[in-house]
Amino acid sequence: MTVAQVAIAAAFAVSLGLFAVVEIAARREGSKVPTLGEVCGVVMRYRVGPLPVGRIAMFGFWWWLGWHFLAR
Structure with a gap:
């Protein structure tokens, strides 16, 4: 794998992680998200x-x- 491919894969992994964090925050009791x-x-x-x-x-x-x- 090239450095660019690793960077792109890492960016997608970070994006998925952020989606998960926002979804967890949205499902908390009383959340406005x-x-x-x-x-x-x-x-x-x-x-x-x-x-x-x-x-x-x-x-x-x-x-x-x-x-x-x-x-x-």
């Missing part, structure tokens, strides 16, 4: 007229994630 599920719910309800922009954005995000991590 929304959980990841609540954030996704708000995004999924977003519409511009009849077009479900939030659902299209979530679909695009999952497609991008799968393409980059599962297609190879």
